[in-house]
Amino acid sequence: MKKLLLAAFAMLCILPASVVAQGVLDQVNDPFFGESCTSIMVGKKASTDGSVITSHTCDGRYRTWLEVEKGQKFKNDTTMEVYKGSLKTETAWDRRKMNVVGSIPQAKETYAYLNTAYPCLNEKQLAIGETTIVGPKELVNEKGMFLIEELERIALQRCTTARDAITLIGKLIKEYGYGDWGECITIADKHEVWQMEIFGEGPDNIGGVWAAQRIPDDHVGVSANISRIGKIEKKNKDYFMFSDNVFSVAKNLKRWDGKEEFKFWKAYGKVEKPFKIREFIILNALAPSLKLDFEADELPFSVKPDQKVSVRDVIALYRETYEGTEYDMTQNLKVVKKKYNDKKEEIGADTIIAPNAHPWPTRDHRNLRNYLKEGTIEYQRTVAVAWCSYSHIIQLRDWLPDEIGGRAWFSFDNPGQSPRVPIYSGTTKLPESFNFCGQKRYREDAAIWQYRKANKLATLQWQKTRKGMMEEVAYFEDKGFSDAEYFEAKIKKLLEEGKKEEATTLLNKFTKDFTGATMLRWKELENEYWGRFGLGF
Template identity: 30%
Template structure:
């Protein structure tokens, strides 16, 4: 066990894609679920941190600090100290992107107007998120802290969308800086109505909003005036103020293709009866944007969110496992960049929720019906969701498994959960239709067993928490570590099975005999259509396999 007291170095660095820079490899996706939209009264948020990096699941211990204590603010990419801020008198333990009060904070980067970045601000978005998680108890407190910390110390990142959730409610907060040398952010925050969900994926979602509903909508006092002063909004235009139009005006076809498609996929799978059109995400002129909030056709559970985070547009005209670009084995992998040109014409690959460059994915679950130590759980997996396995870490744990905390991005290790899950992923990408069924079988078996055990574990932990909180913490720590270790061992075995089963184009049967499954008829037709004249045999040629 690793008892390191630092935070989840989840590369909150990972999501620096501006909506206008769709060719970048960095981006993130988040889904927000209110209590009334969940199957068991959970508040839930998801987060796929999409960038080529190695996350290390670490932990920050809370505590009481002497007055006058200062704490370093560091950049995640290079550990550079950007400055110091005053330490709070009391801080809370953070595991992953959730603290001991069941407060979660995840993000996607929206970019926005470049001239509003203040390079001298002390707080970049990931440093800001960590400070807030250490200091806030509720989502509303977190929103207030984001604003006050940025006003005091300055904000250095581009625009962000934050998913901020506690055990009772979930908020979408969008913010952007005020430009070089100006401290503070302009922002708006919307409470997701009970019974509804929303999603964001590197494009601002909030447009017009009420200025007189503080219970459900909060905003910086100068959000309209600042835009007016900078010429982003004309008060005499006859149009209501729109946050996105003012601060994130890029809704080009390429930006919508890269970002809005992920929101569409969440909506079309969560509320199929609504039959949401693909027109907006395909960039059609005059098409209508997706609503900020929707009611799912049926309440969602943890398993449903795991499935949504594994989406490659399956079952739609944009299914990435179909077509010549999916190769002979129907792979959803598309090598970067997203955009490319052929003979001067621009083209773009689809950008799914589940993507090969994901560093980690979480489904955070918060519940008011349970003690905080039991109610808050991060379902975490390194690498991308479609080829890996979620495992639970409760927010009260005081230790983590070494396989999830160790590793080097430059050196493969069988002892690193990130490297082992990446090995399975990369073995699957090139032979998806052959290998993925084995991966999916392992996922289903492991995750269904964990979800089945969850109520039993939590009933025991809740009883322990009432009688002996320290014993409950030990119990949940042992369970979280042991289950993560079991998943890790299963994925080590899976990698070895894939390596030994799929060899040199052959696939071994149940007796270990190599068979030649060849290619699908659909793929062979595509080959013949392109190179049939070259490959065609004479009519009387013998059919001999050499």
């Protein structure tokens, strides 16, 4: 995989990516703004083991608390409340700046789901990734009831398949209105994965417009904060779903003249072309034989990979920072290291990357370096970023019971540094520290800080700490996959014997124990780095 990534970079001329946070219109074209996400999708015939994969990096200062919401049964004629403002709360019981904006009829029964800032996985192996794709301001109607995170929550509570989720979301948007900026959600089930892009239809209309395109089973796709759906094949219902107003709204708002070929991204995306650097890097890395052109007007919506893709390949892509390539932000940060013989006599010197150079420089760091020498650091929007709240890569496997078929490889903080913890569809209880968000302030009880402290300290001497930290990441990755093989067989046997309660207890302990082991090791790394750097050396 690394060789494929390097081959992809050799063909590039990088441009900074424009990234946006919801509601921050004046920063739409600021390539340094931090709130953005990346989602990679893999069809079941494109993966090495037959699993369907979707994924998500929650890049920005979003909440990092998470919990498993239990499934429930309700009486007839009950309602559920719909919220705005849940993305940046500090705990599940924090209601500051959260508002009830309406209610809808409650389902008779709901499924348990993993409640992350952008809800991501339910007990029936339905999973969702997300990336904000913004679009033009004229499409936004803040009076619409639903933000994207609430639509994800309701879909996971009520649906078992991607197509059902898309249909439900479309109905909710039409009836109650979409009040968010442009969003993409990558919806997967045990058999297929879809990319759904949603926009408002302007301040005078309460509904919204949307289109969804299926990733072919033998293909991979990527969404990275830019609309990508192009021509909609109206008769191909196996690969396309769309709102009944998708063409008329474009005409009414003069975003399409009705004559030229209709392309969704062109009508609604407010972009010159439907890809930038992350999409190109990932697609080209996985299918180098296509010789994709970064200067092209359009890339394929999805590609058939040259080699089948494992979930570990996807995990590796999420660590990518372009180190060792011409786009490496550390390449000009060099020092001279003198060499001495046994008599301590100088016998030469080497020019090396500075020990404190790392691929996540802050804006102040870049400004200082570029003031001292213009062009020292050219900003690149990497896949792994230091401002990541959390990330997950979710596998869905139809040959296993739902309790263990859905598996989220979850990490807090920078995905280029942190280990990943397995959380299953059948998990019902998470470690206590997962209840607290660490984004508003330093909290010793918040899980993210158990990793963030060592991660940040490591960047003080990244060229010296990287090898050791990556060895720890690799150790826990190897351990996670090897332990899971034995563990899943044990859970499957318990389920076959009707011992579901015992199986659930073990599932909860597995995630708790694995989390505890990673936290303990990252605490040891933190102590090691303090001992190494605390005296100023």
